[in-house]
Amino acid sequence: MKAFLAAVLRIVRKDLRVESRTKGITTTTAVFALLVVLAFAFSFVKTFREPAVLGRGALWVAFVFGGTLGVTKAAAVEDRNAALDGLLVAPIDRSAVYLGKVTSTALFVFVVNVVTLGATTILLGYAPTPRTALAVVGVLAVAAVGFAAVGVVVATLTYRSGLDELALPLLLVPLVVPVLLAGVELTAALTAGAPLGSWLRLLCLYTGVLLLAGVATFEFVVEE
């Protein structure tokens, strides 16, 4: 178990180092997410009187599109020079490779989402209390893990099978609908101070299911 976790951490560390040099995933994704928020601001800010509704709408639309771009970029790093093959011929469990990739990808998606949350506050007037904002950040963290859990598998599958990049959102988005739905409902409930109901359970359970499914399928996705 210790060796397994060490392998996961080594892959995360490698991804963080690569990203610290290129900033290819976070910068591109953040710019894209901010453009989504800006588009919302230009389109609705004068006519729409409920910043909380507008803010959470922009936040989760940016989450889906920015996240899709993020997982694509993360998979592209491993596709270039067949770098992923280098990880596969290392004496480590392939589920460690998967969990390492999920951890780093979720981290990148999460960081961009936090920036997006800040942008919705500034540009759309969405002003949750600090406690609510913290809870929303927690929801974003779990949602980022769920998104990355399925995103890593689908993006790897897309690249390794030579599918068009357009196939990625077509395969990915339907699979993350429960994450998105739970995220939107939880953000609404947190902002309104309403009970979270079963949405939090759904988000956590579905994320867990996606992770287990990813561990079970990654081996077959990476092997030709």
Next chain:
Amino acid sequence: MTEPAIRVDGLTKTYGRIAAVDGLSFAVEEGETVGLFGPNGAGKTTLLRMLAGLVRPTGGTITLGASELTPDDHGIYRRLGVVTHETMLYDALTARENLRVHADLHGLDDPAARCEAVLDTVGLRERASQRPDTFSHGLCKRLSLARALLHRPDVLLLDEPYTGLDQRSVADLAAVLDGFDDRTVVLTTHDIDRGVARCDRALVLDRGELRADVVLDGSAEAFESTYRRSIGLDEPGRDRTT
């Protein structure tokens, strides 16, 4: 009696109805250098990638020493060094950092020292702080070889090691490989002259099948004749471009 370094039994890989590798059986003895020869589409790369555990066979078995190669037995990868057409390296990291990533993943003792040692072996110490995307194809190949040698594998798998290299790079690569004559090596190549000079034995593949298993005596002419006959290149009407 010692086990062969590699034993392949009835190995098959099909993609839909096409058999890329069709029931291959052979063994490679310890310390032997075996060349896989054959026209494009013969199944050389698919076979090599199956030996590396990157392609899942449809049927048959691969045994390394006494252990069968299965996706679940990750420890077996400590025995294999793999160099393919691609470098398997990250352009954003320096040569040294790339090697360190792989040294850590292999759990080597004193990974930093081992990285420096292989950089010396392949003659890249001077360029260790540079990124591989600034390297020529020949230097990338050497760095790729350094990655494969890091963990001192018993078996080296080399896919088209000479492709795209100029004369000097080929000579450099050959000099590096000369230092590893005690290892078991399986390589694919289209270059009959260099292949014959490097290998003890040749397996000729065509359309996924083993057509000849030849002990080489250093004569490229003699082997070329066998090779052409094995794949039917001299038959009238045979497409001479394959």
